[in-house]
Amino acid sequence: MVALRMKTDLVALSITAVLAMSNIAPSVALAAMDSVALGGVDSGSMAAMDSAPVAAKGSAATSATIQNERKAPARTPPNMVWVPGGEFTMGADGSTTSLCGGVEQMRDARPAHRVYVDGFWMDKTEVTNAEFEKFVKATDYKTIAERTPTAEEFPTAPPENLVAGSVVFTPPDHEVPLNNIFQWWRYRKGADWQHPEGPESSLKGKMHYPVVHVAYEDAQAYARWSGKRLPTEAEWEFAARGGCAGEKYVWGTELKPDGKWMANIFQGTFPNNDTGDDGYVGIAPVAKYPASKFGLFDMAGNVWEWCSDWYRADYYAQLLSGVAETSAVTKNPQGPETPWDPSEPRAKKRVQRGGSFLCTDQYCTRYMVEARGRGEESTGSNHVGFRCVMTPSKNPL
Numbered sequence: 001m002v003a004l005r006m007k008t009d010l011v012a013l014s015i016t017a018v019l020a021m022s023n024i025a026p027s028v029a030l031a032a033m034d035s036v037a038l039g040g041v042d043s044g045s046m047a048a049m050d051s052a053p054v055a056a057k058g059s060a061a062t063s064a065t066i067q068n069e070r071k072a073p074a075r076t077p078p079n080m081v082w083v084p085g086g087e088f089t090m091g092a093d094g095s096t097t098s099l100c101g102g103v104e105q106m107r108d109a110r111p112a113h114r115v116y117v118d119g120f121w122m123d124k125t126e127v128t129n130a131e132f133e134k135f136v137k138a139t140d141y142k143t144i145a146e147r148t149p150t151a152e153e154f155p156t157a158p159p160e161n162l163v164a165g166s167v168v169f170t171p172p173d174h175e176v177p178l179n180n181i182f183q184w185w186r187y188r189k190g191a192d193w194q195h196p197e198g199p200e201s202s203l204k205g206k207m208h209y210p211v212v213h214v215a216y217e218d219a220q221a222y223a224r225w226s227g228k229r230l231p232t233e234a235e236w237e238f239a240a241r242g243g244c245a246g247e248k249y250v251w252g253t254e255l256k257p258d259g260k261w262m263a264n265i266f267q268g269t270f271p272n273n274d275t276g277d278d279g280y281v282g283i284a285p286v287a288k289y290p291a292s293k294f295g296l297f298d299m300a301g302n303v304w305e306w307c308s309d310w311y312r313a314d315y316y317a318q319l320l321s322g323v324a325e326t327s328a329v330t331k332n333p334q335g336p337e338t339p340w341d342p343s344e345p346r347a348k349k350r351v352q353r354g355g356s357f358l359c360t361d362q363y364c365t366r367y368m369v370e371a372r373g374r375g376e377e378s379t380g381s382n383h384v385g386f387r388c389v390m391t392p393s394k395n396p397l
Contacts, residue, residue: 063089065238065245068119073392077121080390081295083239085119087329089246090237091316092370108313109370113320114329115234122231122239123387125286125297126210126305127222129203132193135222144215145192145380166191166213167381168198169282169358171271178363184271185381193218196283196382208285210303210385216350216377219306219386228388230308233351233372234333235389240300240354240369242293250292250300250369263289263301265367266360274357283357283383300354300367303385304375307351309335311374313342341374349374356383 065088072082091109135141145166154162170186190199193213196206203209214222223229231239240250247253251262261278268275274282278289287297312318315336320328339349352375355367366373375384 063114063245065089065241065243067243070119072119077390079124080121081124083120083122083235083294083389085117085238086243087114087116088238088241089113090115090234090370106366106371108372109316111316111320113316115238115333116329116331117232117234117238118332118391120231120235120392121390122235122294122296123228123389124291124295126303126385126387127219128208128286129193129211130207132211132214132222133203133207135225139221139225141218141221141225143193143213143218143380144378145213163189164192165189167379168196169271169382171274173272175269175272178270191382206285209283210286210298212283212303212382212385213380214306214385215380216306216375218380222386223388226388228390230306230386231389232332232334233307233309233353234330236305236307236353237369239294239296240292242296244293248368251290261289263298263355263367264357265301265355266358266362270360270362271358280357298354300369301359302357303354303383304352304356304373305354306375306384306386307335307353309333309351310337310339311349311351311372312336312338312340314340344376347376350377352384358383
């Protein structure tokens with residue numbers, strides 16, 4: 001697959017032909033591929049999702065979280081917190097016809113179902129530029145965005161299109177209809193984790209910001225080096241919920257409790273005018289908003305976070321298919337065996353969680369705790385990062 005490395009709040013893209021389009025600038029080629037990104041929903045499979053069991057009142061939809069009683073192991077790895085694990089309700093039973101969810105719940109997050117996860121440690125924050133720099137200096141690792149595509153990989157691509165880079169949010173200077181993501185996304189030559197806005201940018205003053213422009217492979221490489229791993233989607237949602245059930249946000253039921261912003265998301269008119277009412281225009285340093293009930297920072301907003309699971313839009317429905325009781329519990333789910341996104345059925349996508357600084361109720365509210373995101377696994381952008389977890393048996397201390 002030829003993948004132009006792109007992820008958006010609307011839909012994660014894996015453009016299969018851009019590099020092969022001759023004599024076309026990358027930005028023009030991107031626009032030409034709009035129909036690839038937004039078309040082709042498998043109506044039969046989506047109908048199957050809508051007909052999946054819905055938890056009855058008093059069952060999965062409203063059941064309380066049952067946290068494990070096991071205390072945290074005596075020695076906690078640096079900059080991590082203990083998440084006790086237990087049984088909880090994952091997902092939600094609402095549905096929507098909106099492409100990205102709007103202010104409603106999302107179709108791929110239904111049906112609500114009971115899940116159990118073992119206890120684990122989780123990074124307090126998303127991996128920062130300072131932490132990723134240590135990894136790169138120790139290993140000489142080059143991220144996918146830093147690697148120049150080769151003619152062997154893409155034999156039909158003209159040489160001028162074989163350039164290293166990544167996708168950068170580039171807001172227009174005026175209001176635009178929200179039906180064409182290429183009005184605010186650009187493929188930038190030389191954009192990578194060290195140059196998040198393009199080759200002219202740097203990490204000066206941003207070492208405590210989340211590292212971005214990391215593809216799934218890059219996040220995995222860091223996790224292995226650090227003796228950790230990426231969280232499963234179930235682990236991530238358990239941690240985000242903080243032991244609570246039925247709440248819309250990581251911090252509770254109101255977007256702005258007592259008028260206070262709790263996460264770095266988009267205010268103003270999307271995509272051209274982020275007013276920064278939450279304190280930041282664009283990405284923010286880690287840990288600038290209140291911690292969650294488990295002591296985790298930025299589990300909503302700022303940057304999307306990779307999970308280890310393949311993404312399937314119908315995965316939750318699959319878990320309950322053929323199960324008579326919607327209260328049945330799935331233990332430590334590792335995700336589906338194969339990926340499937342109805343908007344791009346052939347793309348290999350992984351789950352991403354938490355939303356980003358671009359999420360807004362005008363367009364995409366996937367900072368809600370049950371909301372699911374997805375990204376093509378060789379794709380990064382300037383609003384995708386990650387954090388790691390560790391199981392007790394892997395504790396090197």
